[in-house]
Amino acid sequence: MLRQYELVERVKEYAPEADEALLNRAYVYTVQKHGTQKRASGDPYFSHPVEVAGLMTELKLDQQTIITALLHDTVEDTLATIDEIDKLFGADVARLVDGVTKLSKIEVMTESERAAENLRKFLLAMSEDLRVLLVKLADRLHNMRTLHFIKSEDKRRRIARETMDIYAPLAERVGMYEYMREMQLLAFEQLEPEAYATITGRLAQIRSQEGGQVDAIALSIKQVLAEAGLNVEVSGREKHPYSIWRKMAERHVTFEQITDIMAFRVLTDSVDDCYKALGVLHQAWQMIPGRFKDYISTPKSNGYQSLHTALIFQRSMRMEVQIRTQEMHRLNEFGLAAHWAYKQGGVRPDGQVGWLRDLIEIVDASHDAEELLEHTKLAIYQDRIFAFTPKGALFQLPKGSTTVDFAYTVHTKLGNAAVGAKINGRHVPLRTRLVNGDVVEIIKSPTSEPQLSWLGFVVTGKARAAIRRAVRAKERAEVAEIGSKLYDEISGRLPQRLGKKALSGAIERLGLKDEEDLMFAIGSARFTDRQVMEALVPGSTAELPEEPEWTSTERAISIRGLTPGMGFELAQCCHPVPGDRIVGLRRPDHKVEVHTIDCMTLAKNADADWLDLSWGERTTGAVGRLRLVLYNRPGTLAEVTQIFASNRANVSNLQMTQRDEPFGTYEVDLEVADLAHLTRITGALRASEAVADAERI
Structure with missing residues (x-):
């Protein structure tokens, strides 16, 4: 372990202007704070931050970085605070230490969620000051050098896998090949000991x-x-x-x-x-x-x-x-x-780190821990190819990238607007994979939107994150639109007209952010009609009867417009439910077929007798059909069936119609009370993390 004077001498060799007193104070501070703490090797814990600081001197980094290396574990592992470090060593060091410090362990979080949150904070801090990355890489390298002292094989393998998947590629992406090679070698020894x-x-x-x-x-x-x-x-x-x-x-x-x-x-x-x-x-x-x-x-x-x-x-x-x-x-x-x-005043070498902008965009777009880790691993993937725009701009992408990946690499807006592509002047499908030297032209449209199916072939983290974000935004807008229609129906049942004051009061009482958030909550069935009415006008539901419980055993439908005794059946092509505008098709010796007004079958039967029909008073128990695209991962079907159960809808039929990794497409028949009931269920499904898409057939 480096002694105090040895560390200071190292810094003074390449930075004679360094504040020797401040360096000494930081060394003593970390020794005092870590006190009698021991590492798995049995060495004093403070030997680790001192060795990390030594690695930083080998790179001839400035004194703020050296001090950050000395203090980087004090906030996490001792009683030291960021405020205390700010007072003793300055705001710059405090900010750097905070960037390197891991989040406190939260017991309720899974291992992957903890790793993702640590990575999220680290990437955001790194975008502000890349010295955070340099200290973190040195921290991980020294931990890997002493990894063999940890007794638990599972823990050693977990740390080695994280190093191989995240930190070694990060070292490669910033050109620190010595660090990358040593990390890979030490991780390889743990992950594949026989090889x-x-x-x-x-x-x-x-x-x-x-x-x-x-x-x-x-x-x-x-x-x-x-x-x-x-x-x-x-x-x-x-x-x-x-x-x-x-x-x-x-x-x-x-x-x-x-x-x-x-x-x-x-x-x-x-x-x-x-x-x-x-x-x-x-x-x-x-x-x-x-x-x-x-x-x-x-x-x-x-x-x-x-x-x-x-x-x-x-x-x-x-x-x-x-x-x-x-x-x-x-x-x-x-x-x-x-x-x-060799940069004066800590100027960031922007030419080296253009890929950081993609990482930060991925952090913003990723919805959960699993997505963040997946997208980040893709973003730092090592094997690269080169492709050009028609004007000669050069872009590097992972091997296997498609024209959609290229579009998102150029700019997120270009990817979102892509409708076609040319490679070397020839029209190609969007899923076409690129090879070294391709000249790629993206054809765009202002009305185009990212398609969910693109997730089946894109390979870059930036593309996957942007597509998922756009699809989620579209689904949220659709659910909010459903909620807006339901809100009009709910507010219409109140005894007085509502103004903006009532709406803002309801938003506050329900703990929501804004009007759009309220419409989304209504559309996704987070609140009952009574809860919304009570939030809009407190006390307005006191005299109302309790909401009736509808059960699947109730199966009674009446239709107005039929001759008494005339039989009818609900068409299987459009599955009309009470609330839809309906039309009857009458043929000799057949029951009247009841269709929705926009059913395609009607156009094919223009010569048949059409009956103008409407729903009667007894209108419970109709069957609506939905098409669901679910993420192919454990627990998705369970989550969907829970949504059906919580909305009191009985499943009469469920069938998988297509499997297209990473999705499965299902058709489900639901016994529902009416169109509003089916609409609520659709909104709740679209708001679910298990569901990629939900639409009525």
Whole structure:
């Protein structure tokens, strides 16, 4: 563990103007606050924040970041408060510490919800100041280095999985490859211990058998380039064990079938020398087609720049070679941190973090913990492709992205308005997947809306979040419209006319935000008619009889407009219910068919006798049919049936008609009292998290 004076000396080496007294005060503060707390390793707890601060000095970060690293666990694990830190160390440090601090554990939240809320707070704080991310990554890296001390295997695997899914990709996205590789290696050891042991053992065996072969090849590369007049540094190594394992899994091959286990790095003095070195190496050894990538002319979204190629060395040995300048290498290994260290006044390197805007939009759009984690993992997905707009603007997307993903990557408004697409000048379906170098033109319409079916093929987190948000907004508007109609019917039963004062009073009494919120609550059946009436005019329901209980055993329907004794049946094509405008179709030797006025069957029977009908007084027990699109996950059917039960509707038939992951489509027949009853149920269904869509057939 770093001693106090050692930490201060490290900071003063690259930042002579740093406040030595403030650094000393922060060191002492964290030691005092953590006191006798111990880590799983048995070390004093304060050794952890001190080591995290040491990692920050290796990146040459400013004193506020070093102090934040020292204090980052005090609020969560001690009696320290943000206000106290503000007074002692300033508002800047307090804000950074608050950003890194996890939310207090809430026992009623599930593990995924806790993880999602921690991630949500972290991403929002990171958007304000990226030093939050740098401290958090160092915090996670040091925790991974000591993970083996935790006795619970389940806990070790949970932390390792979170590191592999969230923090290692985040490190990659900001170009901190050293952090990413070490996190992946340590997580890989916990998640796949047998594979880890096998691969590391085979690599050790290769090193012992082949001795200094890596050094010999590196020397050969340097000699070839020196003969061409290039001054370079060359280093070699075996590939990362996790990288080898992932390649084995993706290609379905054994360790022995991996041919490019060795990788070499060539560092030059200039960009011109990078391309000259590439030409020399391609002349000296055969290049493997399809393996050349130019990240200098087209950098990765995290700013990574390098030339990548693969060559066949002696005895058919394959090797990967990366060529870059010394400056590129410094920025590539520590990415955003290297940029930050050289920025004056903490100016954020915006060119490095355009993807952050997408993450923050995802945070705003995600509806629950499950969605947030899903969308964030998609947003930091590593394997990328490049596509262009017709004007030449370059965008990077995950492999497998479609034209809809591209539209949302350009701008959320463009994605929402998309109706078609062209790839390389040719019209294609919206679900078409992109390949490297495609030129994509999005055809838009001002009246277009995102479709629920798009969720079946989009792959980016931003697209999924935006589509779900738009679909939810549309459903909410439809439910609110239903509620508005029901509100007019409810208020019409009151003895007096209502003004805006009565409406605002009702909103306040029911604990709602505004008029739109009230209409949504009525449409989704959150309140009974009596509750709404009482909220509008307190005391108005005192003289009213109790609302009658309607049960499915009551099954009596009368129709006006029929000759006495004339038989009738409710049409199965449109399922009319009391409250619908209805028409009768009369044919010889048949019962009169009762249809809704807008039933398509009527148009096909224009020559038949039409009877002008209306509902009689006894109008209970009609059957309405709904089409439901449910999310295909445990508990959705149970939630839907609970909605039916709470609205006193009996299910007479339920049938799945289509399965289209991640959705299932059902048709359900419900015994309802009337159209208002069916409308309430539809509104409640549309407001449910289990239901993607609900409509009357």
